Amino acid sequence: MATATTTAQVSEAEILPEQQTLWSDAWRRLKRNRLALVATIYLVFLIVVALVALVYTPYRMSAVGIAPTYAPPSAAHWFGADSIGRDVLSRLMVGAQVSLIVGVGTQLLVIAVGVPIGLLAGYYRGWLDSVLTFIINVFYGIPDLLVAMIMVFLLGPSLTNIIVAIVVTRWMDMARLMRGQTMSLREREFIEAARASGAKPARILFGHIFPNALGPIIVQATFGVPAAILFEAFLSFLGVGVQPPTPSWGSMASDGISALEYAPHIVLVPSIALSLTLLAFNFLGDGLRDALDPRQKR
Amino acid sequence: MATPILQVRDLRTQFMTDGGIVTAVDGVSFDLHQGESLGIVGESGSGKSVTALSLLRLVPDPGRVVGGKVLFKNQDLLQLTDDEIREVRGRDISMIFQDPQSSLNPVLRTGFQIDEAMLAHGRPKAEAHARTVDLLKQVRIPAAESRVKDFPHQLSGGMRQRAMIAMGLSNAPQILIADEPTTALDVTVQAQILELLGDLNRELGAAVIMITHNMGVVAGLCTRVIVMYAGQIVEQGTVEQIFANPQHPYTWSLLRSMPRVDAVRHERLRSIEGIAPDLLHPPAGCRFHPRCPFRIEKCYTDEPVLEEHGPDNLAACWVTMDRARKEMGADDLVDIRPGAGSGVHKGQVK
Ligand SMILES: Nc1ncnc2c1ncn2[C@@H]1O[C@H](COP(=O)(O)OP(=O)(O)OP(=O)(O)O)[C@@H](O)[C@H]1O
Numbered sequence A: 001m002a003t004a005t006t007t008a009q010v011s012e013a014e015i016l017p018e019q020q021t022l023w024s025d026a027w028r029r030l031k032r033n034r035l036a037l038v039a040t041i042y043l044v045f046l047i048v049v050a051l052v053a054l055v056y057t058p059y060r061m062s063a064v065g066i067a068p069t070y071a072p073p074s075a076a077h078w079f080g081a082d083s084i085g086r087d088v089l090s091r092l093m094v095g096a097q098v099s100l101i102v103g104v105g106t107q108l109l110v111i112a113v114g115v116p117i118g119l120l121a122g123y124y125r126g127w128l129d130s131v132l133t134f135i136i137n138v139f140y141g142i143p144d145l146l147v148a149m150i151m152v153f154l155l156g157p158s159l160t161n162i163i164v165a166i167v168v169t170r171w172m173d174m175a176r177l178m179r180g181q182t183m184s185l186r187e188r189e190f191i192e193a194a195r196a197s198g199a200k201p202a203r204i205l206f207g208h209i210f211p212n213a214l215g216p217i218i219v220q221a222t223f224g225v226p227a228a229i230l231f232e233a234f235l236s237f238l239g240v241g242v243q244p245p246t247p248s249w250g251s252m253a254s255d256g257i258s259a260l261e262y263a264p265h266i267v268l269v270p271s272i273a274l275s276l277t278l279l280a281f282n283f284l285g286d287g288l289r290d291a292l293d294p295r296q297k298r
Numbered sequence B: 001m002a003t004p005i006l007q008v009r010d011l012r013t014q015f016m017t018d019g020g021i022v023t024a025v026d027g028v029s030f031d032l033h034q035g036e037s038l039g040i041v042g043e044s045g046s047g048k049s050v051t052a053l054s055l056l057r058l059v060p061d062p063g064r065v066v067g068g069k070v071l072f073k074n075q076d077l078l079q080l081t082d083d084e085i086r087e088v089r090g091r092d093i094s095m096i097f098q099d100p101q102s103s104l105n106p107v108l109r110t111g112f113q114i115d116e117a118m119l120a121h122g123r124p125k126a127e128a129h130a131r132t133v134d135l136l137k138q139v140r141i142p143a144a145e146s147r148v149k150d151f152p153h154q155l156s157g158g159m160r161q162r163a164m165i166a167m168g169l170s171n172a173p174q175i176l177i178a179d180e181p182t183t184a185l186d187v188t189v190q191a192q193i194l195e196l197l198g199d200l201n202r203e204l205g206a207a208v209i210m211i212t213h214n215m216g217v218v219a220g221l222c223t224r225v226i227v228m229y230a231g232q233i234v235e236q237g238t239v240e241q242i243f244a245n246p247q248h249p250y251t252w253s254l255l256r257s258m259p260r261v262d263a264v265r266h267e268r269l270r271s272i273e274g275i276a277p278d279l280l281h282p283p284a285g286c287r288f289h290p291r292c293p294f295r296i297e298k299c300y301t302d303e304p305v306l307e308e309h310g311p312d313n314l315a316a317c318w319v320t321m322d323r324a325r326k327e328m329g330a331d332d333l334v335d336i337r338p339g340a341g342s343g344v345h346k347g348q349v350k
């Protein structure tokens, strides 16, 4: 079996005059993974919904009393109404924006913070590595929820501040990943060749090492997205997250919790949306990990 | 002769390993003249690559150049600042590595990587880009215009090495160091690459330092040869002299173990008998003495230095092959293991 696979690969590589690039290869492998494909479709749908919500929602998401309070799902209000008669679907759509902004925004910032730190620690090693590793460990030591709550409390609970608070408590995994990647990549011959051709350190770090670590970075960030979304939902559930009238899936669930018995849809709808989204990002992350794994050629 | 373009004096490079200090390059001195082609040969582990890396201060951790001078146009490269030496790398002196598979960045397009080698030394982007295609043509890559867009894995091994050579030549360096540029390639491709290097050496007038295991490669490409053993130069001379009349027993046995017919096109030479010395605990006296069929008592205790043995030849040996031939019947020796055949033993000759 293993031998047959290898042989097939070799002949394929020989016959194909123009091999596909790394990325199209990865995409081909990703498409073959059913769960990842479904997850991707769901996420594309979610992004479309969030974009549509910028210009259109069935009702104004903050309009109070447009439906009977606690109204169950109906043709007019697909996901029913909440405790003060707001349309849950409209709020869910805007909540998708919040979740996606938090999820993607934190990970972009996490990359912006973690990657340079990891690159520096892994490339220069020595005392710089010791200092940076120490800092990373200190941050691992702090209780993230507590610190995030305190930060949001001090800075004020805006979307930006929530993102900052999540980044501050969650950048270390990315730095550590990048440090490890750098340590092994710096020993590769093409890095030596780049140094021998007179490339500057910044060029070597960002032009040579970083692109080679892009696969693992993307996978790590993809797994980071649902973690951040959940973190935000939790903060909002506790009331220290996104502030009214902007809905977050976390605060929507929190609003409905007292009416759980007679109007469960208020809690269920955002919770299911949250779960599906977390699941989708995790499946996508798994799929990407397999698709981008350089050891796996099929 | 004009002053050499590169003068290496008493170069010493050490690795601080857990087991102790390994002196991988131990007092190496040589000259390189403008446009010449110099071979450095020696077994695996003799310090050829570390010597080359030391010249450009590229020795990896835990290694360090601990002494000596590397005078390039009368400027000591070992004294330059980090920024200054970076300017020298790839502009004045460039290097080509053994395995073209791994010396190109797999995720960047080949042409872009060659562009970059020029951008690093301040050439404008458009100009660099145009020159890349010319360079690929110069190293005889077919359909160069479309190849610049290829990723390294889309090129064959030979083409990748050509691309590496193109990159090495991109800033018109005065010295090109090729560290076993053909060992990873198959035989016919090896010959083509060597031919290309020879042509470029003649056409462009860049001096070439050719590092190799293979005496045949040296014969085909070089005018002068340095033979290294255990971090030291044991013999140095013109190709004609080294091949016709080697003075160091190590050189002699390297040549004897060389495949006889048309060596350039065949696999690397078989290693000679005995094991290479442990650089953590190098033997006292002459480092080659445990493997030398012609050793005398002095070889056990006194370290020989490079001395002139005829015009244009330096060898570090107490006996030398002239004497081994005359007095020890070297030419009749079949088995060249220490002590075998000739019956020359410790203490027999003076
Ligand atoms: N990273 C390292 N750590 C410790 N010692 C090293 C390291 N690199 C090289 N050395 C030492 O330097 C010696 C010379 O190595 P070098 O790579 O120069 O040999 P070489 O002549 O190029 O051999 P080859 O023909 O196999 O390339 C080795 O025998 C080893 O003891």
Ligand SMILES: [Mg+2]
Pocket: B048, B049, B050, B179
């Ligand atoms: Mg070597």
